[in-house]
Amino acid sequence: MTRPEPGGSSTAAALRAAGHVPVLAPCLEIEALPAALPPLVDAIVVASAQALPGLPPALRAVPLFAVGDATAARARAAGFISVASAAGTAQELAELVGAQLDPGARLLLACGAGHSLGLAADLRRRGFRVTRRVVYRSRPARELDTAARAALEAGEVDRVMVFSPASARSFAALVTEAGLDRALAGAIGVAISPAAAAPLSRLPFREIRSAVSPDQDHMLPLLP
Numbered sequence: 001m002t003r004p005e006p007g008g009s010s011t012a013a014a015l016r017a018a019g020h021v022p023v024l025a026p027c028l029e030i031e032a033l034p035a036a037l038p039p040l041v042d043a044i045v046v047a048s049a050q051a052l053p054g055l056p057p058a059l060r061a062v063p064l065f066a067v068g069d070a071t072a073a074r075a076r077a078a079g080f081i082s083v084a085s086a087a088g089t090a091q092e093l094a095e096l097v098g099a100q101l102d103p104g105a106r107l108l109l110a111c112g113a114g115h116s117l118g119l120a121a122d123l124r125r126r127g128f129r130v131t132r133r134v135v136y137r138s139r140p141a142r143e144l145d146t147a148a149r150a151a152l153e154a155g156e157v158d159r160v161m162v163f164s165p166a167s168a169r170s171f172a173a174l175v176t177e178a179g180l181d182r183a184l185a186g187a188i189g190v191a192i193s194p195a196a197a198a199p200l201s202r203l204p205f206r207e208i209r210s211a212v213s214p215d216q217d218h219m220l221p222l223l224p
Helices: 008-017 049-054 069-077 090-100 117-125 146-153 165-177 194-202 216-222
Strands: 028-032 043-046 064-066 083-085 106-112 129-140 159-162 188-191 207-210
Touching: 008 216, 028 049, 028 165, 043 049, 043 090, 049 069, 049 106, 049 129, 064 069, 064 090, 069 083, 069 216, 083 090, 090 117, 106 117, 117 129, 129 165, 159 165, 159 194, 165 194, 188 194, 188 216, 194 207
Parallel strands: 043 064, 043 106, 064 083, 106 129, 159 188, 188 207
Antiparallel strands: 028 129
């Protein structure tokens, strides 16, 4: 399970509850970044739960629009009072904001470095005043987690879950560099989206499956 925190532990818990044995292998390192946030906004927009730690407590009362249910749940757990959830994609997130707010509303789009540029453009086309702020960045992990490496060497990995194109690229590179790609010949790759599945094609998976909607709930049924 290649998902980094926040999110990795909750996914592992869901896997255990479903009777699986998760092996944590976070393939991205997340670094929070300081950002100058606007003092007055009408709503906050986040396309990833990774952005939530970069939002200060003073913004907890501001309405927040999340890309999907999992991100929305983490926002509520972090103390946000009013949280609305889209169906999992950036386009659906922009549509949700457009349906619930009037044009001209001031939006804080909190995101990762290089992320949400298309979402920002979409929201501006809809007439919103968007302030995009980078509050985190992700980097490929430097090596495979010890437990993951041991599981691969022992031929104990049956499924590999990837939650983004970046984590899929990192996993493919790490496994190849470690000379463990052949250990995946009998395994199945499970990706959150076709874009996340694409980097897995360089590995000798028996099969690669993509969720029909980009969220964890649609990945779990693909595991059996």
